[in-house]
Amino acid sequence: DLGKLADRLHYKAYAVGGFVRDLLLRRPNLDIDIVVEGDGIEFAKEFAASHGIRARCHKKFNTAVLIFSDKLKVDVASARFEYYQYPAALPIVEFSSLKMDLYRRDFTINTLALTLNPDDFGQLIDFFGGQRDLKDKIIRVLHNLSFVEDPTRIMRAIRFEQRFNFKIGKQTATLMKNAVRMGLIQKLGGRRFFHEIDLILMEENPVPAVRRMDEYGVLGLLASGMRFDTRMEELFNRIRNMISWYRLSFLDEPLEGSWVYFLGLLSGLHRNDLEKVWNRLEMTENQRERMLWTYGQVESLLRGFFQLPEHRPSDIYRTLQPFKPEELLFMMARTEREEVRKAISHYFHRYRRVRTELKGKDLKAMGVPPGPIYRIILDELIDAHLNGEVKSLQDEWGYLK
Ligand code: ATP
Numbered sequence: 001d002l003g004k005l006a007d008r009l010h011y012k013a014y015a016v017g018g019f020v021r022d023l024l025l026r027r028p029n030l031d032i033d034i035v036v037e038g039d040g041i042e043f044a045k046e047f048a049a050s051h052g053i054r055a056r057c058h059k060k061f062n063t064a065v066l067i068f069s070d071k072l073k074v075d076v077a078s079a080r081f082e083y084y085q086y087p088a089a090l091p092i093v094e095f096s097s098l099k100m101d102l103y104r105r106d107f108t109i110n111t112l113a114l115t116l117n118p119d120d121f122g123q124l125i126d127f128f129g130g131q132r133d134l135k136d137k138i139i140r141v142l143h144n145l146s147f148v149e150d151p152t153r154i155m156r157a158i159r160f161e162q163r164f165n166f167k168i169g170k171q172t173a174t175l176m177k178n179a180v181r182m183g184l185i186q187k188l189g190g191r192r193f194f195h196e197i198d199l200i201l202m203e204e205n206p207v208p209a210v211r212r213m214d215e216y217g218v219l220g221l222l223a224s225g226m227r228f229d230t231r232m233e234e235l236f237n238r239i240r241n242m243i244s245w246y247r248l249s250f251l252d253e254p255l256e257g258s259w260v261y262f263l264g265l266l267s268g269l270h271r272n273d274l275e276k277v278w279n280r281l282e283m284t285e286n287q288r289e290r291m292l293w294t295y296g297q298v299e300s301l302l303r304g305f306f307q308l309p310e311h312r313p314s315d316i317y318r319t320l321q322p323f324k325p326e327e328l329l330f331m332m333a334r335t336e337r338e339e340v341r342k343a344i345s346h347y348f349h350r351y352r353r354v355r356t357e358l359k360g361k362d363l364k365a366m367g368v369p370p371g372p373i374y375r376i377i378l379d380e381l382i383d384a385h386l387n388g389e390v391k392s393l394q395d396e397w398g399y400l401k
Contacts (some may be wrong), residue, residue, distance in 0.1 A: 012115070021134065039062075152186075223269055239330070243260060
C-alpha cells in the first residue's frame with residue numbers, strides 16, 4: 001500500500017536502514033524506516049487518512065510517524081541533504097535524494113534500501129557496499145569525517161559490533177581511536193552521551209560492549225578511576241544473571257535493566273568521581289539522590305540487617321519495601337552471600353504482593369474511628385499474614401479481636 005500511494009503521488013518510496021539490515025540478517029525488527037523521494041509529510045498524511053490511522057508530523061525535520069499500533073510504528077522521512085553546522089551539532093535539513101540521505105548514515109550496513117513502488121518492489125539498493133560488509137561482518141563508516149560529524153557513532157559502532165558479533169573495520173577503528181584522542185566525545189552533550197551509554201546497557205548482553213568502551217578509552221573519559229576490570233566484569237555477569245532470572249520469573253513486570261548495570265558501573269567510585277560522572281552526563285537531581293540513597297542503603301543492609309542470624313518475613317518485607325526492583329537486583333548481584341539473595345528472592349516471590357482481606361471500610365463498619373490508626377492496624381495484619389499468624393479473613397477477624 002505504501003508503494004501504491006508513492007506511485008500515485010509520483011514519488012519513490014524505500015524501506016531503509018536498520019529494518020533492511022535486520023531483514024538480511026534474519027533478525028526481527030518492527031522499527032520500520034521509510035524514505036520517500038518527495039514530501040514525506042504529505043505522503044504520511046495521505047496514507048494515514050486513507051487507512052484510518054494516525055500520523056504524527058515533525059515539520060522542522062520533514063519527517064512523520066505512521067502509528068499503526070503501540071508496537072508497530074513506521075517512520076517516514078523525506079530524502080534530504082543534511083550538513084552539519086559544526087562538529088557534534090544537530091543537523092540542519094534541506095531537500096535532496098535517496099543517495100544523499102543514505103550517505104549521511106552511520107555505517108555501510110545501515111545504508112541498504114528496498115524499493116516499495118509496485119513496479120520494482122523489493123529491489124535492493126546498495127550504494128556503499130553494505131551487502132558485502134554484512135556478509136563479511138564488518139562495521140565500516142562511509143567517510144573519514146564520520147566520527148567528527150557525530151561522535152555518538154563511536155558508541156553505536158561498539159554496540160552494533162557486539163550485538164551482531166561483527167568486527168569494526170581497521171580504518172574505522174583507527175578513526176575511532178583518533179576521534180577519542182582528539183577529544184570529540186567531550187564535545188558531546190551530557191544527555192546524548194548518557195543516552196548512548198543507556199542504549200549499550202539495554203543490549204541483551206552489554207558485557208563485551210562495555211569492555212570495548214574501556215578498550216577505546218571511552219570509560220576513562222567518564223571518570224579517571226573507571227575501569228572494566230575483572231571485578232567489574234564479574235559484577236556485570238552477576239547482574240546479567242539476576243536480570244534474566246527476574247524477567248523469567250515476572251514476565252509482565254517492567255524492569256529497567258540498564259539502570260541495574262549503571263548502578264554496577266558506578267558502584268566502585270568515590271564521591272568526587274561519582275559527582276564528575278553525574279555532571280558529565282547531566283543526570284537529574286532525582287537520579288543522583290536515588291543512586292546515592294541506593295548505595296548507602298545497600299551497604300548498610302549488607303553490613304547490618306543481613307548480618308543478623310534470623311529474619312522474620314515481616315522484617316524482610318518492611319526492610320526491602322522502600323526499594324525498587326532494579327535496586328534489589330543490584331543488591332543481589334553486589335553480595336556474594338547466597339542467603340541474602342534468597343531473602344530478596346522470597347521478598348519478590350512471596351512477600352511483596354501480600355494484601356489483607358479486611359479493608360478500611362471493614363474497620364469503619366466495626367466502628368473504628370477513621371484516622372492514622374487504620375494504617376497501623378492494616379500494617380499489623382499484613383505482618384501477621386507474612387509471618388503465617390493469620391491466613392484467612394476469619395483469622396484476621398480473630399486477630400483483631
Ligand atoms: P536499533 O536496532 O538499535 O534500533 P537501528 O539501526 O534501527 O538499530 P536507530 O537508532 O533506530 O538504529 O536508527 C535508524 C537508522 O538511522 C539507522 O539504521 C541509521 O541508518 C540511522 N542513524 C541512526 N543514528 C545515526 C547516527 N548517529 N548517525 C548516522 N545515522 C544514524
